[in-house]
Structure formats: C-alpha cells, structure tokens
Amino acid sequence: MDITGVFAGWGQLITIAIMAVALGMDAFSLGVGIGMKGIRLLHVLQLGLFIAVFHVVMPLLGLVTGSYVGHLLGRVTAFAAGGLLVLLGGHMIYNSFRADGGKGGQPVDHRTFWGMLLISLSVSVDSFSVGVSLGMFVSNIALTVLAFGACGGLMSVTGLLLGRRVSRGLGDYGEALGGAILLAFGLLFIF
Numbered sequence: 001m002d003i004t005g006v007f008a009g010w011g012q013l014i015t016i017a018i019m020a021v022a023l024g025m026d027a028f029s030l031g032v033g034i035g036m037k038g039i040r041l042l043h044v045l046q047l048g049l050f051i052a053v054f055h056v057v058m059p060l061l062g063l064v065t066g067s068y069v070g071h072l073l074g075r076v077t078a079f080a081a082g083g084l085l086v087l088l089g090g091h092m093i094y095n096s097f098r099a100d101g102g103k104g105g106q107p108v109d110h111r112t113f114w115g116m117l118l119i120s121l122s123v124s125v126d127s128f129s130v131g132v133s134l135g136m137f138v139s140n141i142a143l144t145v146l147a148f149g150a151c152g153g154l155m156s157v158t159g160l161l162l163g164r165r166v167s168r169g170l171g172d173y174g175e176a177l178g179g180a181i182l183l184a185f186g187l188l189f190i191f
Contacts, residue, residue: 019144029181035165040111045157051119051152062130131145
C-alpha cells in the first residue's frame with residue numbers, strides 16, 4: 001500500500017470539501033436573508049434544490065468553457081454576483097421601510113420559478129469560475145461537482161431555515177436585516 005497515494009487522496013478530498021463549503025457560503029448567506037423575509041417550508045425545499053442543481057451545473061459549464069474564458073470572466077462573475085446581491089438586498093431594505101409594508105412590485109419573488117432561477121444563478125456564478133480550473137487539479141470531477149451541489153443545497157436550506165426562525169422574533173425588521181446581510185455580502189463580492 002502506497003502511503004503517499006493515501007495522503008494525496010485525502011488531501012484532494014479535504015480540498016474538495018473546503019471548496020464546497022466556500023462556494024456554499026454565499027448560498028447560506030442569501031438563504032438567511034430570504035428566510036428573514038419569511039418563507040414557507042415548500043419554498044425552502046424548492047429553492048434549496050434549485051441552488052443544489054446550479055452548484056452542479058455551473059462548475060460543469062465552467063469546465064466545458066475552458067480556462068481562456070475563465071480568465072476573462074473571472075472578475076466579471078464576482079461583479080455580477082455581487083451586483084445581484086446588492087440589488088436584491090437594497091430592494092429588501094427599501095421595501096421594509098415603505099408605507100405599504102413593501103407589498104408593491106417585487107423584482108425578485110423567491111416563490112416563482114423565475115425568481116428561484118435568478119437567485120440560484122446569482123449564488124452559483126462563482127462556481128463557474130471554479131469550474132474552469134477544476135480539470136487542472138481534480139481527478140474525480142463527478143465527485144467534486146456532486147459535493148458542490150450537496151453542500152450548496154444543504155447550506156442554502158440551513159440558511160433559509162435559520163433566517164425563517166430568526167425572522168419570527170424580529171417582526172417587521174426581519175426583511176430589513178435580511179436585506180442588509182445580502183447587501184453586505186454583495187459588496188464583499190464586488191470589493
């Protein structure tokens with residue numbers, strides 16, 4: 001038995017796990033923000049599934065696209081993801097302080113198919129850049145993208161449930177706090 005091969009295998013698994021958690025953190029933070037707005041359990045499961053699927057598809061698309069495009073788009077994807085989170089967070093804060101209770105038009109409704117699609121895309125955009133470099137250092141791509149999907153889905157569901165629970169105690173300020181969290185994470189992506 002080759003001890004070097006065992007350590008190399010464990011090292012790669014640890015690297016995959018760290019990358020999966022890092023990519024899932026934005027799904028977790030977005031989940032907390034949306035959960036504070038109030039969300040039904042059915043929508044928690046649906047959105048978690050959408051995010052899990054996107055955390056599998058986006059790295060695969062990045063892998064297929066190649067390193068050249070990844071280098072060009074590497075920083076652009078961070079700006080796009082950050083911009084979407086800033087807009088969503090700013091809108092949530094704005095809606096929480098409106099006289100009509102924020103019941104006016106919402107650009108992103110997490111309960112609709114298109115809303116879930118947009119939210120899932122916004123938290124999975126960084127997975128595309130990671131996918132570009134996957135082929136260079138990962139030998140088991142299927143295991144890697146499945147780990148990304150599982151971690152992204154679980155972390156988003158955890159964030160949604162945590163935000164849902166916290167929002168019960170915060171009342172009307174839950175949406176403003178959730179928006180502030182999304183806004184902060186969006187600015188971190190940009191800067």
